[in-house]
Amino acid sequence: MTQYKPQTRAYAALKATDPLAPYSFERRMPGASDVAIEILFCGVCHSDLHTARNEWHNTIYPSVPGHEIVGKVVAVGSAVKKFKEGDTVGVGCMVDSCQTCASCAEGLEQYCEKGFTGTYNGPLYGGGENTYGGYSSSIVVDEKFVLSVSHKDQLAAVAPLLCxxxxxxxxxxxxxxxxxxxxxxxxxxxxxxxxxxxxxxxxxxxxxxxxxxxxxxxxxxxxxxxxxxxxxxxxxxxxxxxxxxxxxxxxxxxxxxxxxxxxxxxxxxxxxxxxxxxxxxxxxxxxxxxxxxxxxSLIGGIAETQEMLDFCAKHGIVSDIEMIRMDEINGAYERMLKSDVKYRFVIDMASLA
Structure with a gap:
């Protein structure tokens, strides 16, 4: 496995009344079934705003939102079969589920009877800290919840497809x-x-x-x-x-x-x-x-999400987006509240540097 550095740059909300601001933390080192991803683009969903401002009354702080992720694989665990370094991949709204209930067995992880683990704002099964999302430079995800992106261009506009x-x-x-x-x-x-x-x-x-x-x-x-x-x-x-x-x-x-x-x-x-x-x-x-x-209806399972990405690639479908820098996120939230975007903000994560 390529040397992977877990130190991660991000933007986070430290409390409900604070604007998002620069934040750094360490991702876990990739385990045998994990894929480490350098995040290139992250879409901005209204759920991000709800969570950052604790409008659903369930936010765990610090909160690093973002669940419309497109990036490049930079390292894989020893047991990973589906991905290799350099692959273009996506991560959507989930990074874990119980894997044992009837819904998970049917590939409907979004209806996991024990509750799926969100890409942000949720503890992992079997223990682990609060999940941090895509407003960050990298992420480590079990390969079961990583998706293959076959679009050849407009990768920024692919990101919102993940939600x-x-x-x-x-x-x-x-x-x-x-x-x-x-x-x-x-x-x-x-x-x-x-x-x-x-x-x-x-x-x-x-x-x-x-x-x-x-x-x-x-x-x-x-x-x-x-x-x-x-x-x-x-x-x-x-x-x-x-x-x-x-x-x-x-x-x-x-x-x-x-x-x-x-x-x-x-x-x-x-x-x-x-x-x-x-x-x-x-x-x-x-x-x-x-x-x-x-x-x-709630999002989709991992298999169906992969089917959706392949369908959209086949038909040339991407989202209509407006690209922003990471430091423009707070202004983007205010514009989003006024429906002043056609039709999805996407963050260029290179701007974190």
Whole structure:
């Protein structure tokens, strides 16, 4: 194994009210099944902000966020089979799970019955310190949770696929979206823009729902076939009972009934946005009368995430990004709160130097 130096540069939040600031720590030395990765790019997810500011009331400080990681392998343990030094790889939202429950056995580690270990803000199984994420110069991860990146270029724009990409791909795949299907995507943000691209690549007729008329041109550019202004009752009514599937990416509480009414009999709307307070309860008759389904979905398992990366590479899909330096992260958080990004910030980790 190539000599690996565990000293790691990073940006961290030391408490909820502090801005992120330079921080250094030591990664573990790679064990037999570990892969050591030099991080090249890390996407910025809204979950990073929630965690840094303890908005979910579960943050362990110091907190080094970041779970949309693309990098190069710099060392591998003696038992590693899938990766070698120099490989381009990714790490997403998980770095460990119990590996013994029914969900893990089925390759659905995100639903681990004992709880998966997040790439940041979570202790490892079998003991270990708080996990530190991708706002750092390097990371060490068990090879089971390392992903192969086959994109040849635009690696910075690949990084958000490790969260935003799999969060939208997984429900589209689970509900077998494909040719001949009419699919709605609610919201055109970091998640929604990936949903549009992926659903279109799967062959569906894609309709983007937005409250912002100014987003129409961009939605069409990204692959939507139609755009509906969801505040316009006439536009909504024109699509009543016509959708096979709706992917709702909006993370703010809103009335779900208007979208449930657009589903065909046996149609499904899946929620992937996580609001900080509950949605108003849907009218149960809207579900009963059409045997419609309201569902939820959480990221994806490791095998499905690899499938998503390969699918996106095959179809030339990456995220639309704005590159930032590491020292611009606090300003990026404030802009993210105002939805002032198209559509994902990505940190150039070379700027840590």
């Amino acid at each position: 935003a990409g799999i969060t939208t791909y997984s429900p589209l795949h689970q509900w077998k979206v494909g040719k001949g299907h009419k699919v709605g995507i609610v919201g055109l943000g970091g998640l929604g823009h990936m949903g549009v691209k992926i659903a279109a690549a799967m062959g569906a007729h894609v309709v983007l729902f937005t409250t912002s008329p100014g987003k129409k041109e961009d939605a069409l550019r990204l692959g939507a076939h139609e755009v509906v202004i969801s505040k316009n009752e006439a536009e909504m009514a024109a699509h009543a009972s016509s959708f096979d599937f709706i992917l709702n990416t909006v993370a703010a509480p809103h009335n779900l009934d208007a979208f449930i009414a657009l589903l065909k009999r046996d149609g499904t709307m899946t929620l992937v946005g996580a609001p900080d307070s509950p949605h108003p309860s849907p009218n149960v008759f809207g579900l009963i009368m059409g045997r419609r389904r309201l569902a939820g």
